[in-house]
Amino acid sequence: MRRDEFLKSLAALAAAGALPLTARAAANVKMMIPANPGGGWDTTGRALGKALQDAKVADSVTYDNKGGAAGALGLAQFVNGSKGDPNAMMVMGAVMLGGIITGKPPVSLSQATPIARLISEYNVYVLPANSPFKTMADVVAQLKKDPGSVKWGGGSRGSTEHIAACMLAREVGVDPAKINYVAFRGGGEATAAILGGNVTVGGSGYSEFAEYIKAGKMRPIAVTSPQRLKGINVPTLKEQGINVELGNWRGVYGAPGISAEQRKHLTDMVLAALKTKAWQEALEKNDWTPAVLSGPAFDQFVDNEFAMLRATMVKAGMV
Template sequence: MTDVRGTAGQRSRGGPYSPGRGPAVRHRVAALVCVPLLALAAGGCAKDGDDAGSDAAAVKYPTTTLELMAPAAPGGGWDSTARSLQKALTDSKLVTESVEVYNVPGAGGTLGLSQLVTKNKGDAHQLMVTGLVMIGGVVTNKSPVKLSQVTPIATLTAEQEVIVVPAASKYTTLQQLMDDAKANPTSINWGGGSAGGTDQILIGLLAKAAGADPKAMKYIAYSGGGESKAALLSGDLTAAVSGASEYSDLVASGKLRALAVSGSAGIDVGAGKPTPTIKESGYDVELMNWRGVVAPPGIKAGERAAIIKLIDDLHSSAQWKQTLTDQKWEDFYRSGDEAKAYFESENDRITTVLSEIGLAG
């Protein structure tokens, strides 16, 4: 489901789950040292006037504590991603400085986004985990701060969504479900995570592909997976959408039936065999709940290059590969300009969908 929210200020330092200091934000002016062996482009050390888009040499990085913000409460997807980054960076010895995680929850991640863009502007030692859910948070919360204002570094992981129905449901295929959703939208009670999140976005995309009115879909938002599971089992919901791992236990037990997954290839979500994709079911829809990492605006070109190199090296490390295996995350890596282009295309696509289902504008 979507990232849970809670009390701001939990911070861990030096290890994945160790408690630490409060949420105070410190602006640092780090001494930047030009290191020829790290140079990614000609031109020597970055000057004060350089921006993140110009050619410049990489700098030594990090030179002080590296802080990773999870813009959600402890326990959610962004939090687990930040803490996994912390552990992998430390265990791989790619950094000798300490790595600290702190939480800034609220408003679909937009409170954390606002802090990164304003208070942390120009501070290359402040990074934030983000993802598709934040695009919806910006739109539905009418945030004055946009994801386009950050410095994209990389996409990291992704998870497929799954569409499920109760085992006793008359629907055995996605096409049967969508035929009824198109003919009589109010006959289908959909459930999922928070309004404007990945789950509702997928339903909107699916309705559009099926020729149904996205705004007519009846969607009930739940704050956690337990609530939607109970609603499915009690018959209050016709169908529900969540991350593929969310309902795998109930699919495996025979209490739910998985109709389709949202990625490019079918995966086993508990049925003992791959569940077909939405595309294989006849609808041109593909959606991954991706997560990535960004830096504040206003950092220098050499700093941007050094951060990208650090995350590239992390992605290649044995420690990160083990993290993907342990967390059952799909590798969804792209960095630098490729990540920037992906952020922009996803922002345009998801904002359009949210407008079509009546959550934007």
């Protein structure tokens, strides 16, 4: 094969996404983070971006934060603005599925391309340090007395902390529809509201509140995990007689309309990033549990999660 023919063949393979990672120029990745800075999706997206660069599969990563409506605003921008872009990614997870169920946005997650589930994380409920309440039992007693007087602060409507609060209400004999839930567009806003005493109790992934818990500015009162989290001495809801367990997971999607080869290339890039030291450090720092799933298994998982969350939310009176 002549040199010019070889170069043409190489270019054709690259355009189709069929070259191995080691034979391609590193990508310029565009990362949609459908939340404001400071929250779990933001932390996950930026950690993945760093890992992609450390794995040398991305030359650069740019980030676009678009918060609101449990990720639906960012999803709409991603679906409408990234069609066919083989270097575009979007962080998503259980919270987005819940938001889609309750909000019924004009775009669908199925329009984007599933790439991989990355991590799982359980929520922690916290009180402001100066709260008159000391335990979840105190919060539940007030909830039974006057449901509206207890303000629950967390992510967008349909987030896992919102769903868990409604499940908790149902378990203790309170109408879930009476939960006074204050939704925030990002983790930074929720944290400020808790520290300022503007909500009674706050919920989120442990990593978002860890520094404030360690500094004594927040008091953790329960986690939504089946057992106490490793190295974190906070009782589960189940330990406290409240039969609620709910996990949060986060993943990444590609743009609508990319080819099967381009999807495989993005998947290979992400899986390579998850093997880097940078990603392992992010897992440890944020107390994330690895939960890697890709290909058809991830597609099926998302379908099953939609069904499970919808059933849970109907029972909790949210839909």
